Amino acid sequence: MNLEAKLRHVMDFPKPGIDFIDITPVLQDPVALKMCLEGMRDKLLELGPIDLIVGAESRGFIFGAPLAYMLGIGFVPVRKKGKLPYKTISVEYELEYGTDILEIHEDAVKPGDRIAIVDDLLATGGTAWSNIQLVEKLGGEVKGLVYFVELAYLNGRERLKNYKVESLVKIT
Numbered sequence: 001m002n003l004e005a006k007l008r009h010v011m012d013f014p015k016p017g018i019d020f021i022d023i024t025p026v027l028q029d030p031v032a033l034k035m036c037l038e039g040m041r042d043k044l045l046e047l048g049p050i051d052l053i054v055g056a057e058s059r060g061f062i063f064g065a066p067l068a069y070m071l072g073i074g075f076v077p078v079r080k081k082g083k084l085p086y087k088t089i090s091v092e093y094e095l096e097y098g099t100d101i102l103e104i105h106e107d108a109v110k111p112g113d114r115i116a117i118v119d120d121l122l123a124t125g126g127t128a129w130s131n132i133q134l135v136e137k138l139g140g141e142v143k144g145l146v147y148f149v150e151l152a153y154l155n156g157r158e159r160l161k162n163y164k165v166e167s168l169v170k171i172t
Helices: 024-028 030-046 059-071 126-137
Strands: 008-011 019-022 052-056 074-080 088-095 098-105 114-122 141-151 165-171
Parallel strands (some): 052 074, 052 114, 114 141
């Protein structure tokens, strides 16, 4: 199955000039979703031993939690400012279309934990870089980042050049 063909392009969302890649058709197709999760799981296994998966709100949750379950490890949510109930650390980051603040519980990652960051899409690398900063502030070791889709033309991989980056679908 060609997973790229299952993606829907939504022009001018959330603002003019943005070509939003909608993963919903993949999520709605049980065969495509299974293929996607199994492919991402295989990429995670290539990273070597990992203790936790970190996924950012909200689409990182869609892939990160089931992948953590599949691997028998824990999942750590990274959320937008003010959404986590316990003490947090935060980082401001730039999106393709603005800025935002992400937070993680201050006790979510322990020093020396081996972390994989999982998300649906790599664009400019802003969200990924903020996740890396949060993990490393807590003493975790980022073993790599795994994505369903990579927008290669936005050069997000360049921003993450010191880390192992894997993606199932690369759009050039």
